[in-house]
Every structure is written in C-alpha cells, then in structure tokens.
Amino acid sequence: MNGSLHETTSSEDASEASDTSDVILRALSVLAHNGLDGDARTRLACTEVLVPASDTETRKLTLPVIGRAVLVFTSEERMAQTLPDVQCYHLVPLGMIPAHWPGRGLALTIDPGSPEAVTLSAEGVHLLLGPPLKAA
DSSP, rough: EEEHHHHHHOOHHHHHHHHHHOOOHHHHHHHHHHOOOHHHHHHHHOEEEEEEETTOOOOSOOOOOTTTEEESSSSHHHHHHHHHTTOOOEEEEETTTTGGOOOTEEEESTTTTTOEEEEEEEEHHHHSSSOOOOOO
C-alpha cells in the first residue's frame, strides 16, 4: 500500500503513533524475556510502519538508508518531523522488512528522534522479524 502525507489532526496522528509504537515496544519487551513467544513475534511482524519513498518510487519498496540505518516510522507526523521533504511512503508490515534488507552492517531505527525510538541491529531484524524460531 502506498500513501502520501495528508492533513490529520495532531491528536489523531499522535494517538495512532502512540498505539503503534506501544505495540512494538510491548512485543519487543516480551521477546527480550522469551524469544520464542509466537504471539509477540506475530504482533511485531504484523505491525504496519511507514517506509519513506521518493516520488518516483511509489510502486517498488526500497528501504531508505540514511547513514548506517534504515528508517521507518509509526506515523506521518513522526516521519514529517524527521524527514520533512519526504511526501510519499509505503505502509508495510514490519515482517516484510527482512525480505528487502539492503545489506550487512545496517540497523533498523523505528521513529528516530522520538522518545519511543527503537533501534535493532541487522541481526536483530532477521532474528525477530524473520521466520519463526523453533524450540530446541
């Protein structure tokens, strides 16, 4: 799904970002204690995030690399605060990210610049969002 920035009320967008980031933070907290928790892995993988896109790349998902990080966002407002010139995005489940991962040595940062920002290493992305782990 593709999108472009449009006007929403601040409270609606803040609530949406808070809800999405809360889901991500809760799932990561559970997985920190039990990496095999299937429900938490599913919630994390199914949570939709905004992936910035250029005006010319609205059909193809290319993860944006800035510095050593891939940036994704939980709301239009948070994306606009960090990347004010970006007007288009893809709305994708986090679980799609590993299949499009651009390379080694990169990190995934969710909501950079916000108090709820989360950064995962490339290994963490593939471990948490890749195929389910099997119990030994």
